[in-house]
Amino acid sequence: MLVYPSYLSSQNRRLTLEKLENTSCERIHVDVMDGKFVENTTPDVSIFKEELKGITKPLEIHLMVNDAKKYIEDFKELNPVMFIIHVELKNVKEVIDLIHSYGIQVGLAINPNTKLSKAAPYLKEIEQVLLMGVNPGMGGQEFIYGTVNRVRELYSIKAGHQYKFDISIDGGINDNTIGKVRLFTNSVVSGSYIVKGKDFEKQIESLR
Numbered sequence: 001m002l003v004y005p006s007y008l009s010s011q012n013r014r015l016t017l018e019k020l021e022n023t024s025c026e027r028i029h030v031d032v033m034d035g036k037f038v039e040n041t042t043p044d045v046s047i048f049k050e051e052l053k054g055i056t057k058p059l060e061i062h063l064m065v066n067d068a069k070k071y072i073e074d075f076k077e078l079n080p081v082m083f084i085i086h087v088e089l090k091n092v093k094e095v096i097d098l099i100h101s102y103g104i105q106v107g108l109a110i111n112p113n114t115k116l117s118k119a120a121p122y123l124k125e126i127e128q129v130l131l132m133g134v135n136p137g138m139g140g141q142e143f144i145y146g147t148v149n150r151v152r153e154l155y156s157i158k159a160g161h162q163y164k165f166d167i168s169i170d171g172g173i174n175d176n177t178i179g180k181v182r183l184f185t186n187s188v189v190s191g192s193y194i195v196k197g198k199d200f201e202k203q204i205e206s207l208r
Contacts, residue, residue, distance in 0.1 A: 001178075001182055001185070001186075001187065001188065001207065001208045002026045002027070002186060002187035002188075003025050003026065003187065003188060003190060003194075003204045003207050003208060004025065004026065004027040004028065004029040004060060004168070004187055004188070004189045004190075005020050005023075005025050005028060005029060005189075005190060005191065005194045005195060005200070005204070006028075006029040006030075006031055006062075006139065006170070006189050006190065006191035006194075006195075007020065007028070007029075007030075007191070007195055008031040008042075008138075008139040008191050009139030009140050009191050009192045009195060009196065010195045013051050014051045016195050017051060017052065017055055018055075019200050020055075020057065020194075020195075020200060021054075021055055021056065021057055023200050023201045023204055024201060024204060024205075025057065025204055026057075026058070026187075027057060027058045027059065027060050027081065028055065028057045028058070028059055028060075029060055029062060029170070029189045029191075030048065030052075030059050030060065030061045030062065030078075030080070031062050031064065032048075032061060032062065032063050032064065032065060032071060032075065033064045033065065033137060034064070034065040034066060034067070034071075036065070036066045037064050037065050037066045037086070037088075037136075038064045038136050038137030038138075039137055039138075040137045040138055045071075045074040045075055045077075045078075048075070048078065049077070049078065052078060058080075058081045059078055059079070059080040059081065060080060060081060060082040060083075060084060060107065061075050061078065061080045061082070061083050061084065062084040062107075062109065062130070062170070062189075063075075063083060063084065063085050063086070064086065064109075064136050064137060066089070068083075068085050068086075068089055068091075068095045069091075069094075069095060069098055072095070072098060072099060072102075076102055076104065080104060081104070081105055082104060082105040082106065082107050082127065082128065083099045083104055083105075083106060083107070084106075084107035084108070084109050084128070084130050085099075085106070085107070085108060085109065086108075086109045086110075086111065086136075087108050087109065087110050087111075087114060087118050087119045087122070088111060088114055088118075092108070092122060093121070093122065096108075096122060096125060096126065100125075105127040105128070106125075106126045106127055106128070107126065107127065107128035107129070107130050107168070108122055108126050108128070108129050108130065109129075109130040109131075109132060109136070109170070110129065110130070110131055110132060111132050111135065111136060112132055112133070112134070112135060112144050112146065112147065112150075113135075116150060116153060116154055116157070123157070123158075123161070123163050123165060124163065126165050127164075127165055127166065128165055128166045128167075128168055128187075129154060129165050129166075129167055129168070130168045130169070130170050130189070131147060131150055131151055131154060131167070131168070131169050131170070132147075132169075132170055132171050133147040133169050133170060133171035133172045133173065133177070133181075134170075134171030134172050135171075136170075136171070139191045139192050140191070140192045141171060141172055142172050143171065143172025143173065143174075143177040143180075144171075144172065145180070147169065147171075147172075147181070148180045148181060151167065151169060151181050151184045151185060152184055154167055154184070155167060155184040166186035166187060167184060167185045167186055167187075168185060168186060168187040168188060168189060169181050169185055169188050169189065170188075170189035171189070173188045173189065173190040173193060173207065174190065174193040174207075175193070175203075175206045175207065178207050188207060190203075190204075190207060193207075
């Protein structure tokens with residue numbers, strides 16, 4: 001089980017990143033929000049560049065935004081291993097192709113109320129599907145237990161078609177909920193459970 005901490009709910013973002021840098025996590029999950037696709041907003045790209053300076057962990061950037069292409073152009077300078085976009089966008093195929101043109105992997109996020117079938121046209125060409133276990137835009141929410149059935153369904157689709165994408169879950173992941181989904185996932189994104197704990201490494205290991 002790969003663990004990708006999110007620092008969205010951190011009170012001191014730079015200090016949290018420095019602490020995550022010294023853990024065994026495989027990636028850091030960077031949440032970017034525009035106040036349109038979701039209600040909340042995150043800082044300008046210049047702030048991200050400053051707070052991520054010197055961080056060597058691989059980054060995956062989760063774009064909860066309407067104009068994904070603009071944000072990709074801004075954030076590609078952070079050299080992420082993956083951009084995660086939402087299947088609810090109108091120009092999904094166009095954005096996938098843009099990300100791949102930069103040699104960056106693509107993750108496709110699916111909101112809790114969106115049918116999995118909406119992702120079907122893209123499953124052959126992406127590297128990850130990120131099932132949202134909460135409604136996106138705010139850290140610290142409780143896990144939506146209907147996600148358990150959705151991840152099982154997605155796992156069956158993947159196996160039935162021999163797709164290569166990894167399955168990840170974002171939202172409400174802690175030491176209680178991880179057991180519900182771990183058999184069907186390659187990785188999890190966990191925010192509050194990790195960054196609000198006293199010992200980040202202990203929290204990460206408990207998820208594994």
